[in-house]
Amino acid sequence: MPLPVDFALPDRAAAIFFILTLPACGWVALSDLRHMKIRNAAVLTLAAIFLVIGPLVLPLDLYLWQIVQGLVMLAVGFALNLARAMGAGDAKFLAAAAPFVLLPDAYAVLVLLSVMLLMAVALHRSARRIPQVTRLAPRWKSWGARKFPMGLGLGPTLSLYLAVAAFG
Numbered sequence: 812m813p814l815p816v817d818f819a820l821p822d823r824a825a826a827i828f829f830i831l832t833l834p835a836c837g838w839v840a841l842s843d844l845r846h847m848k849i850r851n852a853a854v855l856t857l858a859a860i861f862l863v864i865g866p867l868v869l870p871l872d873l874y875l876w877q878i879v880q881g882l883v884m885l886a887v888g889f890a891l892n893l894a895r896a897m898g899a900g901d902a903k904f905l906a907a908a909a910p911f912v913l914l915p916d917a918y919a920v921l922v923l924l925s926v927m928l929l930m931a932v933a934l935h936r937s938a939r940r941i942p943q944v945t946r947l948a949p950r951w952k953s954w955g956a957r958k959f960p961m962g963l964g965l966g967p968t969l970s971l972y973l974a975v976a977a978f979g
Contacts, residue, residue: 818976819915824868825976828911831860832973836966839904843962844935847952849900857907857969865910877910884909901961908969920972927971928964935963 818825835856842850858881865874888902912920938944939954953960 818919818972819913820911820973820976821868822977825973826978827864827868828860829970829973829977831864832857832911833970835860836970839962839966840960843900843960843966844953845948845951847956847958847960849898849904849962849965851900851903854900854903854907857904858910861907861910873913877913880912880914881906881910898958898961901965904962904965908965911969911973916972916976920968923972924964924968927968928961931964931967932959935959 820828835853838853838856839849842848842853861877861881865877869877885902885906888897888905891897892899892902935953945951945954948954953963
C-alpha cells in the first residue's frame with residue numbers, strides 16, 4: 812500500500828540518490844553515536860554525490876536551484892552554530908543534505924525529521940539505561956553525553972525520505 816505522500820523528487824533520481832547516500836547516512840548516525848561528531852568526510856561524501864550525480868538525474872535548472880538551497884542551509888546552519896543552537900557537524904550535514912530535498916517536499920521532510928528525532932531520542936535514551944545494550948558498545952561517547960547525537964535522527968531521515976520518494 813503506497814503512502815499518502817507524493818514527493819516532488821523524481822522517482823529515478825530518488826532511487827539513485829537513496830542507493831548512493833545510504834552508506835553515508837549510516838556513517839553519520841554511527842559516527843555520532845560513537846564519537847559525538849559527524850565527520851567532515853561523511854558530509855563531503857554526501858555533497859560530492861549530489862554534485863556529481865545531480866546533473867545526471869535532474870534538470871539543470873533544478874540542479875542549480877538545489878545547490879543554492881544547500882548554500883542557504885549552510886549559512887543558516889552556520890548562524891545556528893554561532894548561536895550555539897546546533898552543533899557544527901549537524902549544520903554541515905543539513906547543508907549537504909538540503910540539495911537532495913526539493914522545496915515542495917520540505918514540509919513533509921520536516922515532519923519526518925521531527926518524528927525521526929523523537930524516535931531516536933526515545934530509543935537512545937532508553938537503550939543507554941540498559942547495561943546489556945551499553946556493554947555491546949562500551950566506548951560510545953553518546954552513552955554518557957548530556958547532548959544528543961543528532962546524526963542518529965538526521966542520517967536516517969534523509970535515507971527514509973529518499974526511499975519513500977523512490978519506492979513509495
